[in-house]
Amino acid sequence: MPHSVAIDDYLKTIYHHTEWQTQPITPSQLAAELSLAPSSVTEMVQKLAAQGLVTHRPYGPIRLSEAGEERAAAIIRRHRLIETWLVHEFGYAWDEVHDEAEVLEHALSDRLLARIDERLGHPRFDPHGDAIPDAGGHVHREDFVLLAAAPAGHTGRVLRVSDRDPDLLRAVEAAGVAVGAPVTVTDAATLRIGESEVALPPEAAHAVWLTA
Template identity: 85%
Template sequence: MASPAVDDYLKTIYHHTEWQSERITPSQLAAELGLAPSSVTEMVQKLAAQGLVTHRPYGPIALSEAGELRAAAIIRRHRLIETWLVREFGYAWDEVHDEAEVLEHAISDRLLEGIDERLGRPAFDPHGDAIPDASGHVERVAFVLLAQAAPGHVGRVLRVSDRDPDLLRALESAGVEVGAEATVTDAATLRINGSEVDLPAAAAGAVWLSA
């Protein structure tokens, strides 16, 4: 069942639990993919039959070991391509997602290995998401979502969600970037390099800091 559609399902399930622990439900998966629940139910049954996911009726969905390895492989492609586009072609971090969605299914393993080597085997993409290595392993550190961080919390900006390009542009304009040291004033304000930075309302659910 090698197909972009299958890869998109596996990638979405994988991504759901990267920055929180709750497994994805069929209705959440349908919403993420923009598909009818009946279509998602049918595909999940096929993925389960292929040994790529585990699922019971009306329950949450989890990747099997084989499914996680396959998902990590396609996510590795996507995030290496995003990093390549930013470093080598000058793309902004809000511009790379859609481009990578196309290229991840098109480039060869040989080219991907060449990109990885040229970039110095990066562990994280421009948004702070971990890039799995060739074996599927990823580097992770303890994290806290900005919305859940206590006032006075100090940490590095680990990750900014790439879901909303407008939000990415607004955060970049405000001086929020992956790797920056930040002190939490509240969910709408960070102190970065000694300056108070006012954040868009959506930032509280889209910025992760080191714990």
């Protein structure tokens, strides 16, 4: 792949890792996320550090610099606007948009992206509940809690469902759980929506976030 595309994919993965938790990504985690050999990741991280896009010491975690954060936010913005566009304008399901957006995010011009943003009404969140950075790279997130960490009786709205597993997205949707829906936690695998209790796959406990 073109070198700039590879850089964007690295920065995007590092950025995404700390959106919903606070621990910085390690080289081994980054290699696993990108399905690359650790030696390849080490070499690229050194290049990113030399370009001032990340900070990293040997065997330590990797953090985005201010310049890296700005560039990562820009490509994340592209990806999530495209996902939102595909759902709203073309009828894609939320489990179908990720791979399409991976291709299109590198192909659309800034001008077209701005028109898409305008047509969509400048959305703040994508179909999965992930925040869309604004043109300045800023995002707004409410306080959140992972379903696995939410106590029984916790009431809130569904903020986000991870898009990593399309099968899980389909199962969550089939259970009637949608981003924005008010729910009450029965346990890590069961939510009450209105008067009904819905069972979720066990994996959902670590893939669904609620308002805190």
